[in-house]
Amino acid sequence: MLDHSRTPHPEHQYLDLLERAWREGAPRRDRTGVGTRALFGQTLRIDLSDGTVPLLTTKRVSWKTIVRELLWFLDGGTNIRPLLQDGVTIWTDWPLAKYRRETGEDISQKAFEARIVEDEAFAQRWGDLGPVYGAQWRHWPRYEPAGEADGETLYRRDPEGIDQITALVRDIRTHPSSRRLIFTGWNVAELGGMALPPCHTTYQYFVADGRLSGLLHQRSCDVGLGVPYNLVTASLLIRMLAQQCDLEPGEFVWFGGDTHVYENHGDLVAEQLSREPRPWPVLRFARRPESILDYRFDDFIIEGYDPHPSIAAPIAV
Template sequence: MAEQHYEQQYLDLMRRIWTEGTVQHDRTGVGTKALFGAQMRFSLADDAIPLLTTKRVFWKTAAREMLWFLTGNTNIRPLLVNKVRIWTDWPLAHYRQETGDDISQDDFEARIVADEEFALKWGDLGPVYGKQWTDWPRYEQSGSDSEGPLYRRLSQGINQVAALVESLKNNPASRRHIIEGWNVAELDQMALPPCHKTYQFQVADGKLNGLLFQRSCDLGLGFAFNVFSASLLIRMLAQQAGLQPGDFIWQGGDVHLYINHAELVEEQLSRTPSGAPKLRILRKADSIFDYSIEDFAVEDYVPQAHISAPVAV
């Protein structure tokens, strides 16, 4: 009996949500079909990478986003310089609401790239992923008053990613290999609270396994990027820690398909997955923070045609 293609579990979940999911009225006003609680497992051995083959995934866009997270930057300007437009919707909506200027997306992005002052004011997303990953806030007591202790925020926060690499190297048996993005105290400052919120890692038999818990997953659009990005992160961490990549386990909380994505869903479910793409890391960077897009190569990736669909903001 032939082994099932790694993508089949994704298509099976998509079909289940589309046929059995509960209709939810979400914050975007679009509406979804959703299931609560799902899991998939992908092997990363032998350079395997879980790129979807039933539609084209622009993996360089996902890789550039992951590299941007690792810089700790929260402004969309570096993304737009590299023609990565996946975060524009939120600051653009904020700009239009605050100013009443119905600027086009193209013009807004061009101004962000050309005008640093404009970008500083309108291009920042708040303390999203990279900020929490590399600069989680720390405080120390600075005094007290009649109501109790007073605290001040330290200029340098906790770099969870750097600490993780050291932990993987020096304490591989730990059950505390975690990167957390869900900072409750700062959620209201974020353009979008983290969807892929918690990463946990395990070292076993010289292999690095990684688990991602995603509180909210747009299975039709976002998942393809999330699964590639998480797998890429595991591969980079494994290389830095002198380990072999093991399995990637994806877990979703609210897993949904947008009701206005019917054409996407039905087209994708009509397709059959095939092929076994590989991700090569072409050099070992000096640190987890020193990789560039030129360090990655995807081979044997022959996907079917791209399927477009609107993003719900």
Template structure:
């Protein structure tokens, strides 16, 4: 595909002392100008690059919360807290007004029943009818299930296997960070090959690895690397960056470590062709301000945080930019 020219006014500043958000904008600009045009699973079409990296220092409460458009960080936080419960049904999210996962169960319901029900009406039924939600609101063994209850099986004397107690990867990593911080095995994995075909969507942000190192002042800092196999840069990545940094901050608090660097790595890193209006508008904006996160309470475990525990300061972003989600 021939490269797409980017107007000079969208190129951003060239000086080295730039706002950290310019990394994101530079990535968006590069994908749109140089990415390979591809036909994707959704049929919408993308421009894509393979292999990308962003780095953010989380010291002093800093967070990779985009300011060039409003990011609904409370929605992303509610999703992360839902992951940590291990639940895979959208009803708890629906009851909190979180719409992130609505399209996938709706599409499955329409496909399997043939009923041409509007998305809003379907979601209202999920909220109102617990039995209906149990049947149609489940996403399969997605993120949270793998994080806190990775399935295991035990070999029986009769030659068959039976399900055994699942593995709580989150709890194990918290414990290993406390007892063996130098380990290279602080990993949370969502890509369970045996269960991919049962998931509404295989995990995109699939692998988290944590790393403890001393900073220049001798403080132990917790770093996190997130590998994302597939990334919708316009709609998904702003949430993914916030959520990864949030999990890292929670892990750091629970293990008495200072938050360090968040390293994000993308495999198929793409922009959808029908997001051109969003991309053009966002690249016309400049980052403003430096939002920070305060965790106002330290619960007994990483599984006990509540939405009220998180307060964002100095967040005055540009207005939101709406665009369709590709399902």
């Protein structure tokens, strides 16, 4: 059990959640066949006003991977090739599983990734994930009237769609008290075409006293592997939006729906709970880009990150 007599540290919220999910979670059969222990309706509240970011210190979390993935989302990306070109492999499992299933070729992950990087045609065929996060964030489908036939209105799909991110920045700047400062990736009509429906589904923002706070509703929460990434992604977005809208960061509120630990993550849980948190690092920006869409990897500077070593654990696909 965690020792709550220790000096409070914001990471204890996450460690408490990890422990409770493992000890108290209801046994669940899941689509992966691995099985989970799950809680429902969990909350974390994280103060970002001091410049820190919730990069866990009880195990190393690859903040560089998180930044590159977030920039890929904001670019509207849906193909893993740009990620692999930057050495990011966290999305490979799904297209690799599809390739093996449909071709019968027992190709290694390393060989598959090399083909994606080296062969653009192969990447177009096998590296696309469908209309996942980036497509919904930047190009939510919109249909416009395109004439009539046999008395019925015909519609055509606008190739650009609705740019939720650009609209969000505009609305925070012009209507900071709005209750509609929201974007989402949960497009019901397109879920079937996605390699993985969005786990972090809906983001909402709130402006008060010159500070921008953000809320994330996450429908499916892999506490051991995924949530450490999701907390940082959402926090980075708050910081970027605040910079773009001349605001200071406020609070990040995380809501977890199905909040679970996989049955094969017992070693991860035990090892992580045995470690003492260290101070969280600070994020600063190298510059202020022209827009929310113009950030580059080198714009993110993480200072003072001194975590315990990483903890290996299998991903369930």
